[in-house]
Amino acid sequence: MPLNNKQQTYYDLLGVHPSASAIEIRRAYRELSKKYHPDTTQLSTATATVKFQALNEAYAAISHPERRSIYDLEIGYSRVVVVQPNPFHTLTPRPDNYRSSAYLDPTDRPLSGGEIAALFMLGVTFIGCLVLAISIGILRGELS
Numbered sequence: 001m002p003l004n005n006k007q008q009t010y011y012d013l014l015g016v017h018p019s020a021s022a023i024e025i026r027r028a029y030r031e032l033s034k035k036y037h038p039d040t041t042q043l044s045t046a047t048a049t050v051k052f053q054a055l056n057e058a059y060a061a062i063s064h065p066e067r068r069s070i071y072d073l074e075i076g077y078s079r080v081v082v083v084q085p086n087p088f089h090t091l092t093p094r095p096d097n098y099r100s101s102a103y104l105d106p107t108d109r110p111l112s113g114g115e116i117a118a119l120f121m122l123g124v125t126f127i128g129c130l131v132l133a134i135s136i137g138i139l140r141g142e143l144s
Contacts, residue, residue: 010058
């Protein structure tokens with residue numbers, strides 16, 4: 001059923017954009033269903049019932065992925081993104097305590113216990129190799 005420009009889409013009825021996620025659609029439905037439920041609203045029962053039924057119809061149509069894709073085709077909405085964003089160029093907000101130093105990045109996380117243990121073992125191994133090389137040199141008489 002193609003809709004003309006004067007009729008509301010289910011997305012308009014729920015107050016979400018056609019690209020909204022399932023979570024956003026569910027949140028909008030829950031909020032509006034509390035507002036228009038005939039037992040909890042200030043509206044007349046007849047008006048609340050009509051609005052609540054329309055809300056349920058909209059949610060039933062776009063909460064299920066297959067029904068949603070069929071409905072999107074009916075209203076002429078396409079999920080195909082023509083222009084793709086550049087994945088290598090993303091802007092991330094800088095933290096408040098940002099310092100522009102290449103070596104002191106305040107967003108670095110502290111080392112975990114396992115990383116500290118690995119660094120310690122690496123250091124001990126390096127020192128052990130130095131001691132072994134020096135002692136071999138002394139025993140052979142090359143270092144005097």
